[in-house]
Amino acid sequence: MTGGRWFTAVLVASLGVAMVFLTMPLVAIFVDAGPGELISSLDDPGALAALRLSLETTAIALALILVIGTPAAWLLATRSFPGRSLAITLVELPLVVPPAVAGIGLLAAVGPGGLLGDAVASAGLELVFQTTGVVVALTFVASPFYIRQAQAAFGALEPSLMEASRTLGAGEARTFARIAVPNALPGLLAGAALAWGRALGEFGATLVFAGSLGGVTQTAPLAIYERLAGDFTAALALSAVLVAASAAILLGVKLASGVRVLGDARA
């Protein structure tokens, strides 16, 4: 097949360019300043507070997404009802909405003077410029990643599994908890990791809706942006932590879904 050799060369060259382009910035984050300098800039209490806030808000957002998103995805995956397609489209909408627009939308909906502003205020909730607001923004942008993946995972289960559970005396709720969720677990974990990754990197919606107050709403991405002008090394150090966390998430997804990380994983 010597006639195809030039084509193989094109394929290899394309992949090479893509790999260099995609990994270079990430490698540069670690190489540009050197590990010693990176670690010492993390001593900054502001940076640590931002990382901590990111961890807390993403964890709460993820918990909300799992608790609400799992049953919602199950409903979308297993029942047919009028408006199901519309519901799926609406759930996916935040995926394509620009984050800044999502922030504006949240302000218009639940901000002071917004559509539900009075209801939110009378419930004793303060969202804007509050940590709670960060959680709301993260949940908004990240939940479609989980719900989509969970719906696909539930949809891929053999219906006979759930039917067998029913004929064996388990009601719908027990069938969901004991059969559907455990058997869809790899897909659910992958969805949770994707949602967490998206929440961890969230910038625009948070900035617009909750602002960037140190220790209150300033998550790690916002802290990076703030340091960018003044202290580039500090921005690099925070970025390195986020890259490491994101890489760990990706690795977790791959392991959870049983994909080989090294070697030829095509099979």
Add this chain to the structure above:
Amino acid sequence: MLALDVRTTVGALGLDVRVEVEAGECLAVAGPSGAGKTTLLRIAAGLRGADRGRVECGGEVWLDTASGVSLAPERRRVGYLFQDYALFANLSLWRNVAFGMDGVPRAQRRERALALLDRFAMAARADSRPGALSGGERQRVALARALARRPRALLLDEPLSALDSRTRAGAARELMALMGEAEVPALLVTHDFGEAALLADRVAVIDEGRVVQAGTPADLAGAPASAFVADFTGAVVLHGVARHGDGGLTEVQLDGGGRVTSTDTAEGRVAVSVHPWEIELEPAGAAGAGSARNRVAATVAAVTPLGNRTRVALLAPQPLTAELSRAAADQLALGAGVAVVAVWKATATRLVSL
């Protein structure tokens, strides 16, 4: 007793079936794919509803559309064997079996599950997951699981079709022994008449949503009520026009040429059925000294050995199939293209008016 009387539509198919199965009896509903067999089982189990109808088991009403009764599947106590066995991959074998033991105290479940697995020679693997099991092993675990609930009816969906031919005989024996012990009605659906005849006391042949004939397997094979049933039971089916012939016999002029006689009486368009094992083959041009009255010249199209038997597909104006002993086939030196005469008796020839 399990009694079903249901009408419903599945896509373009109108299902309208009424069957009754006594305790300790096995009724097979047999028919081609798409005849509505699995739908019937699903209605019995409560996994889908019916437009109209009634399902009753042991005096308990499970479904009655007239009075709006429809018990959820978990309240019907059926032992449902799924075609793909539907074992829970996230649970060990014994937990699969114990899944349906809702009346059994928690402490006793493992012991009871082990006893059931032992009954199917699977106790040694009680702690492994279903993923590593062969098809036959899966079926045995699935049966143990279906029985663990002490079902009031067994519903079996193509119980043997997922097994290879070597595993099938053993699985069939186990299944029959089990149905004998269980003393509950068993309703089995299959597309394979052989499977139905092997496992069931009675067979209801269903086509396009309706039972076209019901009876013992021997009844159906011996006296098929229609060409469809004859064809489904594996008989050769030829079409032609019947008229009264000599000696009280019926003569059938076959479409495309040839003539056969039958001891059945019929007139007009008929389907002629004969079982492959009733058809003998003679070399072309042989004298034909025997008593068999039906002789059709044919050419061998294919020869398929089946253990000690040989199945011979024949080209004639209408295709025929003969089944001979292996030794007889060898003696005739059969091969594609060989000219033969297919011979069978008028008494083995069934006629069905069309």
